[in-house]
Amino acid sequence: MSLEIDRVSKSFDGKSAVLGDVSLSVEDGEFLALLGPSGSGKTTLLNIISGLTAPDRGKLVLNDEDITSVPAARRRFGMVFQSYALFRHMSVADNIGFGLRVMDRAERPSKADRKARVEELLAMIDMAGLGDRYPAQLSGGQRQRVAMARALAISPRLLLLDEPFSALDALVRRDLRRSVRDLQQRVGVTAILVTHDQAEAFEVADRVAVMRDGAIEQIGTPDELRARPATPFVESFLGLGPTAPDWTI
Amino acid sequence: MSARPLLIAIAILFALVVIVMPVAVIFARAFAEGFGVWLAAVSEPETRSAIMLTIVTALIVVPINIVFGLCAAWAIARFRFPGRRVLLVLIELPFAISPIVAGLCFLLVYGAYGPVGGALQPYGIQLMFNLAGIVLVSLFVTCPFVVREVLPVLSVAGEDEERAALTLGASGWQMFRFVTFPNITWPLVYGAILATARAIGEFGAVSVVSGAIRGQTMTLPLQIELLYNDYNTTGAFAAATVLAFLALITLVLRGLIALVHPVRGAAT
Numbered sequence: 379m380s381l382e383i384d385r386v387s388k389s390f391d392g393k394s395a396v397l398g399d400v401s402l403s404v405e406d407g408e409f410l411a412l413l414g415p416s417g418s419g420k421t422t423l424l425n426i427i428s429g430l431t432a433p434d435r436g437k438l439v440l441n442d443e444d445i446t447s448v449p450a451a452r453r454r455f456g457m458v459f460q461s462y463a464l465f466r467h468m469s470v471a472d473n474i475g476f477g478l479r480v481m482d483r484a485e486r487p488s489k490a491d492r493k494a495r496v497e498e499l500l501a502m503i504d505m506a507g508l509g510d511r512y513p514a515q516l517s518g519g520q521r522q523r524v525a526m527a528r529a530l531a532i533s534p535r536l537l538l539l540d541e542p543f544s545a546l547d548a549l550v551r552r553d554l555r556r557s558v559r560d561l562q563q564r565v566g567v568t569a570i571l572v573t574h575d576q577a578e579a580f581e582v583a584d585r586v587a588v589m590r591d592g593a594i595e596q597i598g599t600p601d602e603l604r605a606r607p608a609t610p611f612v613e614s615f616l617g618l619g620p621t622a623p624d625w626t627i
Numbered sequence: 628m629s630a631r632p633l634l635i636a637i638a639i640l641f642a643l644v645v646i647v648m649p650v651a652v653i654f655a656r657a658f659a660e661g662f663g664v665w666l667a668a669v670s671e672p673e674t675r676s677a678i679m680l681t682i683v684t685a686l687i688v689v690p691i692n693i694v695f696g697l698c699a700a701w702a703i704a705r706f707r708f709p710g711r712r713v714l715l716v717l718i719e720l721p722f723a724i725s726p727i728v729a730g731l732c733f734l735l736v737y738g739a740y741g742p743v744g745g746a747l748q749p750y751g752i753q754l755m756f757n758l759a760g761i762v763l764v765s766l767f768v769t770c771p772f773v774v775r776e777v778l779p780v781l782s783v784a785g786e787d788e789e790r791a792a793l794t795l796g797a798s799g800w801q802m803f804r805f806v807t808f809p810n811i812t813w814p815l816v817y818g819a820i821l822a823t824a825r826a827i828g829e830f831g832a833v834s835v836v837s838g839a840i841r842g843q844t845m846t847l848p849l850q851i852e853l854l855y856n857d858y859n860t861t862g863a864f865a866a867a868t869v870l871a872f873l874a875l876i877t878l879v880l881r882g883l884i885a886l887v888h889p890v891r892g893a894a895t
Contacts, residue, residue, distance in 0.1 A: 430790055450793045457794040463787035467809045477795035480805070532795060 379441055379535045379568050380406045381427070386436030388422055396422045397592045399436070404570060409562055411571045411579035414589035415615065420572045421540060423589075427570065428538050429453045440535065453536075456529030456567075460541040462521045464513040470524050471496050471509030477532035499527040502561065519550040526558065530565060537562060537569040543578060555582050576616050588612050653871055657864035668865035673842045677850035678869060683758070684846060685826040688765045692822050693815065696773025701807075703774075704781040721770050730835025733764050756838025761846060764832040769822040776818030777811050784810040817884055824877040828870065 381404040388397040397419045404410045412420040425431035427438065429450030438446045445453060456477075465473050472479075475496045478487055487495065500506050503523040513521055522542060529537060542558065543551045559582050562569045573579050579586045580600040587597040588611075596608040607613035658665050668674065702708070703715055721729065737744040737754040744754055754760055784807070792802040830848040837844040845853065847870050854863035 428794055430793065450790075451796050451798060453794075454796065455794060457791065459787050459791060461785065461787050463785060463791035465788055465792075465806055476792070476797075476805070480792075480795065480797040480801045528791075528795070538794075 380404060381536060381568065381570075382437075382439040383423075383427070384437040384439065386423070386426060386433045386438070388419075388426060388431065388433050395592050397426070397433075400592070400594060402587060402594060402597070404568055407566055407568055409559065409569045409571070409582060409584045411573055411583035411586045412589055413573055413576060413579040413586050413615075415574060417591075418589040419592040420574075420589045424538055424540055424570065424572045427536070428455055428457050454532055454534055455536040455538055456532055456534030457538040458522070458525045458529050458540065458542045460544055462513075462525040462545075464521055464524060464528075466513050468512075469509060470505070470511050470513070470516070471500070473513070473524055474499050474509075474528045474531050476528060495531060499531055502530075502564075503527045503557075517550075518546050519554055522546065522554055523557070526561060530561065530567070534567060537565075537567045539569065539571040541572055541574070543573075543575075551578075558582065588615065590615075650871060653864055653867045656860070657868040660861060664861060665865045665868070668862045669869055671862065673845065674850055674854075674862065674866050674869075676842045677845045677847045677866070680758070680761070680845065681827055681847040681870075681873075684761050684765055685823050687762050688769055688826045689819055689823050691766060692769055692773050693819055695770070696777060696818060697815070700774050700777040700781050700811075704778060705786065718771050718774050721768050726764075726768055726829065726831030727835060729767050730764050730832035733760065733767065733832070733836055737763065755836050756840070757844060760836035760838075761833050761844065764836050765826045765829055768829050768832050769825045772822040772825065773815065773818035776814040776821070780811050780814045781807070813884055817881070820877050820880050820884075824874055827873050827877075 383400060383402040383404075385399045385401050386397055387395060387399055389395045400419070400423060412423060414420045422431060426433045429445075429448060429452075433446070436446075437444060440453075465476065468476070471493075475492050478492045478495060481487075486492075496509065497506070500509055503526060505520060505523060505527075508516075508520070513524070516524065522545075525542070539558070543554055546554065555578060571579070571582060580603075583600070585597060585599055586603055588595045588603070590611055596603065596612045598606075603612065603616060604618060607616060607618050612618075657668075669678070699714065699718060703711060734755060735741050737760065739745060739748055739753070739755070747754065754763065788806050788810075789802050792806045797805065828848060829846075830852070833846055834849055834852075837846065837849060839845060839849060839853070841853070847866060851863050851866045851870065854860075854866060
């Protein structure tokens with residue numbers, strides 16, 4: 379699915395804009411990262427895409443469908459939250475199967491089919507046999523993978539990732555970055571990642587949009603950004619300036 | 628020397644003198660003349676009607692309280708709106724106001740000469756000195772219980788989980804039913820039990836608005852006082868055992884909840 383974001387604006391207090399006329403297009407199957415410091419509006423933009431926050435102005439078009447006023451529950455976008463937001467009173471299997479269980483009767487798969495789908499996803503995230511555990515019994519990395527599987531279970535039209543690695547220690551983070559990228563490729567879903575970590579964005583994403591003060595400063599492939607940073611902000615934020623440390627990944 | 632035995636002794640002695648003894652005496656006095664006399668006393672038509680009225684009141688008040696408590700706790704925990712802080716304070720107000728003052732306030736507003744009661748009078752609607760009045764003041768005094776138990780849990784039970792449910796396609800109802808409600812089930816039940824205990828035992832506020840019509844608007848606590856003032860000690864103590872028994876049931880339920888309260892999922 380391709381997503382067209384057309385001049386989206388948002389202000390929470392009616393005065394200062396958190397997002398000002400942001401336009402962006404995400405191609406089918408692409409992995410895009412929204413990269414920026416805190417307060418740059420990247421999370422707000424992701425929430426607007428998910429439908430959890432309504433934009434003041436602007437339009438969102440998915441393929442050829444205007445989804446601006448479609449509620450979050452009807453968008454079928456899988457979302458992985460920074461806190462993972464796993465349902466603490468449900469087992470891992472019930473967490474993953476939740477999106478299938480709440481489907482309209484007409485579309486909802488049978489109980490057996492749902493169970494099979496959950497097993498398949500558990501195997502995909504290397505957690506086969508752990509479906510009976512509860513979130514509190516899992517490691518941070520396992521919780522992140524469950525959150526990922528839960529988002530993928532609904533065969534999402536878009537995958538949205540809000541700082542999904544920030545709560546993990548460095549070693550686990552490296553592993554999971556690869557596995558998230560790997561899962562996205564295997565499923566073939568268009569994905570948008572929000573992060574403040576340039577190494578993470580460069581490693582995972584096909585293209586990176588650098589955000590600052592509610593606007594997109596520059597967008598391009600990691601190679602393009604490295605070779606031709608458009609503004610001094612991009613250059614310094616990516617650590618590309620003359621005094622910057624070595625940025626080998 | 629260690630303070631340990633002394634502290635334990637003080638605690639136990641205090642509990643015995645202040646809590647156990649009075650309750651034990653009620654039961655002892657009530658059954659002093661035998662079970663038959665006790666049974667006859669509690670089956671007196673007036674006492675029976677008081678027991679029924681008390682139970683009916685609780686059955687009306689507690690469900691309304693649960694619904695209101697859930698709505699208020701949800702609104703305060705999830706939304707920022709003008710008057711939110713005021714609402715928070717208002718809900719606690721019944722704890723601060725003496726029940727008898729609350730009863731008088733209701734009488735002044737909903738009585739025949741009050742603004743609301745006066746306006747309803749021509750239509751033949753009377754809100755005081757009957758079940759409606761007793762229910763109204765009981766709602767007032769029990770109002771804080773459910774909100775107070777549910778609100779703190781709802782505030783920490785992440786909004787993120789609810790947002791996740793929405794992105795996964797859940798309707799508002801499904802989100803509440805499958806995600807929000809399981810997190811607040813026990814606080815809700817606990818609040819409802821406390822509200823029930825209070826509704827059953829309330830004396831002051833109810834005594835002002837009940838009108839004290841024998842066999843009609845006497846709740847159990849009022850009936851006990853009436854019997855006692857009539858020098859019918861056996862009847863008073865027998866009725867008191869019924870009230871104490873209802874209170875003990877709520878106490879046992881409280882204990883049971885503490886036992887089964889699920890502790891898994893401290894962190895997600």
